[in-house]
Amino acid sequence: xxxxxxxxxxxxxxxxxxxxxxxxxxxxxxxxxxxxxxxxxxxxxxxxxxxxxxxxxxxxxxxxxxxxxxxxxxxxxxxxxxxxxxxxxxxxxxxxxxxxxxxxxxxxxxxxxxxxxxxxxxxxxxxxxxxxxxxxxxxxxxxxxxxxxxxxxxxxxxxxxxxxxxxxxxxxxxxxxxxxxxxxxxxxxxxxxxxxxxxxxxxxxxxxxxxxxx
Amino acid sequence: xxxxxxxxxxxxxxxxxxxxxxxxxxxxxxxxxxxxxxxxxxxxxxxxxxxxxxxxxxxxxxxxxxxxxxxxxxxxxxxxxxxxxxxxxxxxxxxxxxxxxxxxxxxxxxxxxxxxxxxxxxxxxxxxxxxxxxxxxxxxxxxxxxxxxxxxxxxxxxxxxxxxxxxxxxxxxxxxxxxxxxxxxxxxxxxxxxxxxxxxxxxxxxxxxxxxxxxx
Amino acid sequence: xxxxxxxxxxxxxxxxxxxxxxxxxxxxxxxxxxxxxxxxxxxxxxxxxxxxxxxxxxxxxxxxxxxxxxxxxxxxxxxxxxxxxxxxxxxxxxxxxxxxxxxxxxxxxxxxxxxxxxxxxxxxxxxxxxxxxxxxxxxxxxxxxxxxxxxxxxxxxxxxxxxxxxxxxxxxxxxxxxxxxxxxxxxxxxxxxxxxxxxxxxxxxxxxxxxxxxxxxxxxxxxxxxxxxxxxxxxxxxxxxxxxxxxxxxxxxxxxxxxxxxxxxxxxxxxxxxxxxxxxxxxxxxxxxxxxxxxxxxxxxxxxxxxxxxxxxxxxxxxxxxxxxxxxxxxxxxxxxxxxxxxxxxxxxxxxxxxxxxxxxxxxxxxxxxxxxxxxxxxxxxxxx
Numbered sequence: 001x002x003x004x005x006x007x008x009x010x011x012x013x014x015x016x017x018x019x020x021x022x023x024x025x026x027x028x029x030x031x032x033x034x035x036x037x038x039x040x041x042x043x044x045x046x047x048x049x050x051x052x053x054x055x056x057x058x059x060x061x062x063x064x065x066x067x068x069x070x071x072x073x074x075x076x077x078x079x080x081x082x083x084x085x086x087x088x089x090x091x092x093x094x095x096x097x098x099x100x101x102x103x104x105x106x107x108x109x110x111x112x113x114x115x116x117x118x119x120x121x122x123x124x125x126x127x128x129x130x131x132x133x134x135x136x137x138x139x140x141x142x143x144x145x146x147x148x149x150x151x152x153x154x155x156x157x158x159x160x161x162x163x164x165x166x167x168x169x170x171x172x173x174x175x176x177x178x179x180x181x182x183x184x185x186x187x188x189x190x191x192x193x194x195x196x197x198x199x200x201x202x203x204x205x206x207x208x209x210x211x212x213x214x
Numbered sequence: 215x216x217x218x219x220x221x222x223x224x225x226x227x228x229x230x231x232x233x234x235x236x237x238x239x240x241x242x243x244x245x246x247x248x249x250x251x252x253x254x255x256x257x258x259x260x261x262x263x264x265x266x267x268x269x270x271x272x273x274x275x276x277x278x279x280x281x282x283x284x285x286x287x288x289x290x291x292x293x294x295x296x297x298x299x300x301x302x303x304x305x306x307x308x309x310x311x312x313x314x315x316x317x318x319x320x321x322x323x324x325x326x327x328x329x330x331x332x333x334x335x336x337x338x339x340x341x342x343x344x345x346x347x348x349x350x351x352x353x354x355x356x357x358x359x360x361x362x363x364x365x366x367x368x369x370x371x372x373x374x375x376x377x378x379x380x381x382x383x384x385x386x387x388x389x390x391x392x393x394x395x396x397x398x399x400x401x402x403x404x405x406x407x408x409x410x411x412x413x414x415x416x417x418x419x420x421x422x423x424x425x426x427x428x429x430x
Numbered sequence: 431x432x433x434x435x436x437x438x439x440x441x442x443x444x445x446x447x448x449x450x451x452x453x454x455x456x457x458x459x460x461x462x463x464x465x466x467x468x469x470x471x472x473x474x475x476x477x478x479x480x481x482x483x484x485x486x487x488x489x490x491x492x493x494x495x496x497x498x499x500x501x502x503x504x505x506x507x508x509x510x511x512x513x514x515x516x517x518x519x520x521x522x523x524x525x526x527x528x529x530x531x532x533x534x535x536x537x538x539x540x541x542x543x544x545x546x547x548x549x550x551x552x553x554x555x556x557x558x559x560x561x562x563x564x565x566x567x568x569x570x571x572x573x574x575x576x577x578x579x580x581x582x583x584x585x586x587x588x589x590x591x592x593x594x595x596x597x598x599x600x601x602x603x604x605x606x607x608x609x610x611x612x613x614x615x616x617x618x619x620x621x622x623x624x625x626x627x628x629x630x631x632x633x634x635x636x637x638x639x640x641x642x643x644x645x646x647x648x649x650x651x652x653x654x655x656x657x658x659x660x661x662x663x664x665x666x667x668x669x670x671x672x673x674x675x676x677x678x679x680x681x682x683x684x685x686x687x688x689x690x691x692x693x694x695x696x697x698x699x700x701x702x703x704x705x706x707x708x709x710x711x712x713x714x715x716x717x718x719x720x721x722x723x724x725x726x727x728x729x730x731x732x733x734x735x736x737x738x739x740x741x742x743x744x745x746x747x748x749x750x751x752x753x754x755x756x757x758x759x760x761x762x763x764x765x766x767x768x769x770x771x772x773x774x775x776x777x778x779x780x781x782x783x784x785x786x787x788x789x790x791x792x793x794x795x796x797x798x799x800x801x802x803x804x805x806x807x808x809x810x811x812x813x814x815x
Contacts, residue, residue, distance in 0.1 A: 005639030012636045013573060028580050040587065042612060044594035071739065073505035110508035110600050115608070116739055124594065159612070241746020241765065242534030260436040271659050275749065275760055275777040320749050320762070320777075324659045324673060327680045334749055355438040359662020359782055379440065385488035385814060395496055 044124035056147040061121035063094040068113035076106035105139040218246040247336035259356040270321040273357035278367035283313035312343035352378035370395035446476040467810030490814040498774035511598040514812040522602035528750030528761035533743040541606035543726040550715040555582040556755035557708040560807040605733030647701035651790045651802035665757030670696035670703040677753035701805040780808035
């Protein structure tokens with residue numbers, strides 16, 4: 001009969017309508033911002049810099065190599081390298097960024113900076129409610145606003161952070177073993193040098209006196 | 215699908231006077247192309263479409279490429295006065311070549327598609343230079359799919375396709391001058407700047423700020 | 431040398447009727463709820479009949495191709511997400527395929543399986559949304575659209591777990607995929623795929639037999655197969671006219687040869703055929719997924735020879751294409767040996783499919799123009815780049 005297709009469709013809609021009162025499957029609307037869905041673990045929003053320990057500057061992993069600045073597609077990272085050095089997590093002196101700004105009005109959350117960083121220093125955050133009324137400077141986050149601790153990273157991305165921590169711990173063990181082996185080799189060399197008789201050295205040369213005006 | 219050499223042989227058998235040559239592609243994709251002389255392009259294109267064995271009835275992609283002139287060093291004979299005697303001297307003169315604009319077409323066969331997959335047949339046409347002799351014949355009447363794409367090449371590169379039924383700008387607005395995809399295009403400095411200051415853009419941003427009297 | 435005689439396919443010329451000698455020129459302008467983005471159609475009407483139609487676009491032109499000339503190959507990958515913003519994973523795959531052809535990379539098997547799974551999920555959610563938008567424009571007030579979006583959200587949640595982002599995935603790399611599958615992801619995909627046949631059945635129960643849909647779409651916007659082939663139409667629009675051309679079966683790219691799936695073809699080439707093709711393609715995608723998910727092998731996901739940074743392919747050029755949900759998406763790259771491409775070209779299916787909009791709409795009523803345009807299924811990000 002004419003209209004059968006439409007009636008079938010209406011039955012479908014009625015089923016959905018009635019069903020939305022009883023099943024969660026049919027009623028998928030979440031009343032944001034009063035209710036929130038738990039964020040998915042791997043989500044990425046904007047980058048942040050990691051520091052180990054409690055002091056943001058002393059523990060900052062970033063060594064200002066500027067690879068992320070070069071690879072960033074919209075070029076929204078600005079880095080100024082320091083002229084002095086500070087020791088990193090294995091004790092080796094490294095540069096650090098005196099200025100590390102990210103313009104999050106330009107950043108497109110592509111995660112390429114995270115991918116290319118060789119020092120696990122920059123990771124993706126999960127915060128997206130970052131709107132501000134300051135048009136020109138409010139969305140330019142500087143180094144202090146971007147620094148977050150490693151504990152925060154473990155909270156927001158537990159699986160990834162566990163992996164990164166395991167890798168860094170491994171590297172630290174390897175570096176310490178290498179340093180220990182180098183120290184032992186140097187000590188053995190010094191002991192060998194002390195045991196041998198002192199070498200004969202030539203007498204120092206007399207400086208040739210120059211006559212003024214020569 | 216036939217190899218590029220076989221297709222070239224087929225074209226030369228059917229159209230002996232056609233201006234066509236094979237250009238090899240050094241990359242692993244091995245998609246070689248044919249350079250067509252502009253005066254024979256429509257003839258060759260219609261042959262490729264109507265030939266029952268090739269049946270290249272589907273033009274998938276039409277695009278433009280800009281090749282600016284390269285620096286050329288030529289040895290020129292000039293008459294010069296050397297030590298009071300007029301001699302003919304050879305000297306090297308450097309000048310920038312005219313460059314050319316290129317239109318590239320990728321063809322496939324939908325008729326033979328299910329039984330005979332293969333790489334695309336690539337056609338190329340080059341203009342004489344980039345300034346005043348930028349005409350090329352349009353292939354729209356052979357393959358309608360290039361209608362919008364030739365308009366885009368005209369809009370962004372400046373190649374004028376003779377015989378195109380409706381050649382006007384497609385992506386830029388009608389009063390726009392200049393051709394944005396060319397390698398020497400300089401975008402105008404007349405809009406409000408909130409740039410990402412890196413390298414060259416930083417210099418221009420600082421000039422703009424100095425002009426406006428604004429401190430960053 | 432005599433030229434071969436050939437037939438040119440030009441749009442028909444409609445003469446206005448004798449009663450009215452003034453044509454009403456309407457700009458179905460860039461701000462319009464049914465133009466799928468910022469798109470304008472300059473329409474000349476004789477009463478209700480369309481006499482002339484010229485599409486105007488370029489409002490979303492972001493010059494993606496020129497940005498790619500000054501950026502590295504890797505930096506262009508996130509920009510390809512934003513071409514057809516509904517289907518970012520297939521855009522990524524097309525670009526990765528073109529670069530792999532240019533540089534000669536081999537993709538490991540596990541990465542190929544992941545690519546197929548993500549591409550088919552993308553196809554399902556694209557077709558569901560396309561049907562939803564089409565029926566919305568017919569006046570269905572969003573009911574099929576919201577049902578489609580309910581399924582789409584499940585698929586986008588899967589993408590967020592895998593890639594970090596719902597829509598702008600940036601997941602494929604040259605030679606494989608960016609990151610390994612999270613734990614339990616394949617089980618969740620299986621659960622979503624198990625629920626998809628019920629969703630497609632519901633959509634069909636709601637729409638396929640609906641008299642209003644049939645009355646408005648059957649016999650409207652007919653496209654003939656020879657015009658479609660000559661105008662370079664690809665994708666569901668071409669298959670609705672009856673031409674058997676699906677690049678997954680033609681080019682044998684990826685590992686599609688291992689999966690048994692059919693290619694639905696239409697008879698009439700009208701809007702109703704295009705709608706049915708999309709529904710049937712969703713069912714075939716579910717079949718592919720059911721075969722791919724159990725079969726996925728263990729192994730690496732990246733070609734060991736590929737580089738992330740400092741990638742400099744040899745001089746040469748390559749054209750790589752895939753069957754994107756909208757049609758044939760191709761990338762044409764010319765490399766001059768440096769880290770930036772010399773020429774980067776996107777072959778957009780939406781732009782080429784619009785070539786015949788004029789042909790299909792001439793002689794129809796203006797109310798059908800919106801439907802015909804909706805059945806082409808375009809995304810302005812791809813048309814304008």
